[in-house]
Amino acid sequence: MGIADRLIEDVGLRRGVSRLTPEIIEKTVNAVISGETGARLKAYAETCMRCGLCAQACHFSLSHPGDPSYTPAGKVQQTMSVLLKTGGRVDPDFIYGMAQLAYTECNLCRRCVHYCPIGIDTGYIMSTVRRICHKLGVTPQYIQDTAHSHSATFNQMWVKDDEWTDTLMWQEDEARDEFPDIRIPLDKEGADIYYSVIAPEPKFRTQLIYQAAAIMHMAGVDWTMPSEPGWDNSDMCMFTGDFEMMGRLKRKHFESAQKLKVKRIVMGECGHAFRSIYDMGNRAVGWKMPPVPVIHSIEFFWELMQQGKIKLVKKYPGPVTVHDPCNVVRGRGLHEKLRELVNFLVEGGIVETASNREHNLCCTAGGGVINCGPPFKNVRVAGSKAKAEELRATGVKTIVAPCHNCHGGLEDTVHSYKLGMEIKFLGDIIYECMEKPEV
Amino acid sequence: MNAAYQFVTGPLAWAAWGIFLLGSAYRLISMYQLAKAKDPTAIAYMSWHFSLRSIINWLIPFNALGWRKSPAMTIATFAFHACLFLTPIFLVAHVLLWDQAFGVSYATIPDGAADIMTLVVIAACLYFAGRRLVQPEVRYITTPQDWLALIIVLAPFLTGFLAYHQAIDYDAMIILHVVAGEIMLAAIPFTRLSHMVFAVFTRAYMGSEFGGVRHARDW
Ligand code: SF4
Numbered sequence A: 001m002g003i004a005d006r007l008i009e010d011v012g013l014r015r016g017v018s019r020l021t022p023e024i025i026e027k028t029v030n031a032v033i034s035g036e037t038g039a040r041l042k043a044y045a046e047t048c049m050r051c052g053l054c055a056q057a058c059h060f061s062l063s064h065p066g067d068p069s070y071t072p073a074g075k076v077q078q079t080m081s082v083l084l085k086t087g088g089r090v091d092p093d094f095i096y097g098m099a100q101l102a103y104t105e106c107n108l109c110r111r112c113v114h115y116c117p118i119g120i121d122t123g124y125i126m127s128t129v130r131r132i133c134h135k136l137g138v139t140p141q142y143i144q145d146t147a148h149s150h151s152a153t154f155n156q157m158w159v160k161d162d163e164w165t166d167t168l169m170w171q172e173d174e175a176r177d178e179f180p181d182i183r184i185p186l187d188k189e190g191a192d193i194y195y196s197v198i199a200p201e202p203k204f205r206t207q208l209i210y211q212a213a214a215i216m217h218m219a220g221v222d223w224t225m226p227s228e229p230g231w232d233n234s235d236m237c238m239f240t241g242d243f244e245m246m247g248r249l250k251r252k253h254f255e256s257a258q259k260l261k262v263k264r265i266v267m268g269e270c271g272h273a274f275r276s277i278y279d280m281g282n283r284a285v286g287w288k289m290p291p292v293p294v295i296h297s298i299e300f301f302w303e304l305m306q307q308g309k310i311k312l313v314k315k316y317p318g319p320v321t322v323h324d325p326c327n328v329v330r331g332r333g334l335h336e337k338l339r340e341l342v343n344f345l346v347e348g349g350i351v352e353t354a355s356n357r358e359h360n361l362c363c364t365a366g367g368g369v370i371n372c373g374p375p376f377k378n379v380r381v382a383g384s385k386a387k388a389e390e391l392r393a394t395g396v397k398t399i400v401a402p403c404h405n406c407h408g409g410l411e412d413t414v415h416s417y418k419l420g421m422e423i424k425f426l427g428d429i430i431y432e433c434m435e436k437p438e439v
Numbered sequence B: 001m002n003a004a005y006q007f008v009t010g011p012l013a014w015a016a017w018g019i020f021l022l023g024s025a026y027r028l029i030s031m032y033q034l035a036k037a038k039d040p041t042a043i044a045y046m047s048w049h050f051s052l053r054s055i056i057n058w059l060i061p062f063n064a065l066g067w068r069k070s071p072a073m074t075i076a077t078f079a080f081h082a083c084l085f086l087t088p089i090f091l092v093a094h095v096l097l098w099d100q101a102f103g104v105s106y107a108t109i110p111d112g113a114a115d116i117m118t119l120v121v122i123a124a125c126l127y128f129a130g131r132r133l134v135q136p137e138v139r140y141i142t143t144p145q146d147w148l149a150l151i152i153v154l155a156p157f158l159t160g161f162l163a164y165h166q167a168i169d170y171d172a173m174i175i176l177h178v179v180a181g182e183i184m185l186a187a188i189p190f191t192r193l194s195h196m197v198f199a200v201f202t203r204a205y206m207g208s209e210f211g212g213v214r215h216a217r218d219w
């Protein structure tokens, strides 16, 4: 029982491991452990009482009942505990399994925090394992490709600079049929709002940019989008363990906002990007809190609602259920605002899943897991069985999920477990139900 | 026998307390220095308010999600920890020892109650051991260190119980009991029992991050 019994072929992991020797491994492991970790890891390793209470926290272990190798402490046991016990004297094959486990069987969702009396952050331990894998050059191919894209272009999807502005102008143009005087203002200095998105939006979810522009326009918001790199706030480097790149990305992002002298950054409906700019990436460059105030779409839309700036012509037919994205709920406590907003937008209210608000079950896509790509899709979907059961039990037809990764993951879950549910962004619902000009 | 008793309650007791107190102080100070040197992005967020909020919420039985989902363990661990602390501190025989040695005396619990509390500790230890043997998720992660910690804690209570009831040779048993208690004290800074010293800080850190940065509960 354990990761060695369920290895999956991945080009990136295989090639990375083929270059390793025991000496390289030992040196790298110890360089990270003694150079980059400290009291936190030491205290976690020593005070974990091996009580197993966290077993019931993790959707992976809930979805694989009776298999302790999927529990939070079980995952640490197979990875970091071995590294610490052996002082990094492990063989390359071990690294393969360790990398597969850390990248594809933990979403860094931190649900286990609610179960551990000691206060151990398994997500931190798994991030540290990933950091070691990154330094060893053993990363799944798909997610590494996005990390390479970040390094080369400062965005996740190899979007070229001219394609970016082109896409914005194209969406502005499209929207003019519906909103004749709409603008997507580029590089407007001193704007109230700097709107930032993740690269998958211009790449293949352009309607989200369209919808955001429509909402901003109808609410009369003073906003802008940057034309130059820095516009993408996503961060797969945070998940591969490339913390140097994570720092560079966030510096670029904040500096781009500072250059435009904007008052606040509003970000689209993405969870991991929020974690990067609000929690992890800012720390990597030494900002205790983000140097430019950052708010997530949930909060931004909630503010617009409070100010009466979202005018609805109808309500969205519900009831719906809400999927709480870990990174903005356990990561920023936006769950009540999310519910107030959904109740405002929807007819028939919310039917909660059994685990909700801070205690939500993860979509199983987050933490870079979905970005590890097709080789690991089945593992991911199998891990979301517990989530699927909670969703099915609500008996509703619509899931509101204000996060890109959650969408991707939930689409697979809904499909594989035949839940017959549709998944909506808040922007989808607001756009559909809001007042639009008579053209 | 008397000389042996004198030795274990005299010099050996001093040694055990010394190792416990100095060892704990050493571990705490060196851990703090390590944190200052290596975890600046963690300690920058420490907050009294959110630390206490988290600690208090976790000290209430069945308050945290984790407690609610494992009711048997919750009852066992709360009863265990309460009796583990209260029994040795307020036992009549122990208070008498403090009185003899330093002339300090304070409230005690009746021997009958102490007897039951001792049984609670023993029963909880057996329950923990049972989980380690039977429950797959606990068995999978159990290490020799965990057994060691369990035995170290069980020993003084088991020997104390046997001595009090004079079940086997009292004189030998009481010496064993004292030694077992001393081993437990001395082991605190250097075994899994160190969670007694460190857990308050790991909890406080998690509480500070969740409260101050993430604006969410961590229980
Ligand atoms: S997936 Fe979430 S609950 Fe499971 S171990 Fe990772 S952080 Fe903990």
Ligand code: SF4
Residues within 6 Å of the ligand: A047, A048, A049, A050, A051, A052, A053, A054, A055, A072, A073, A115, A116, A117, A118, A119, A120
């Ligand atoms: S709940 Fe905490 S202390 Fe218990 S096994 Fe899990 S991580 Fe370790």
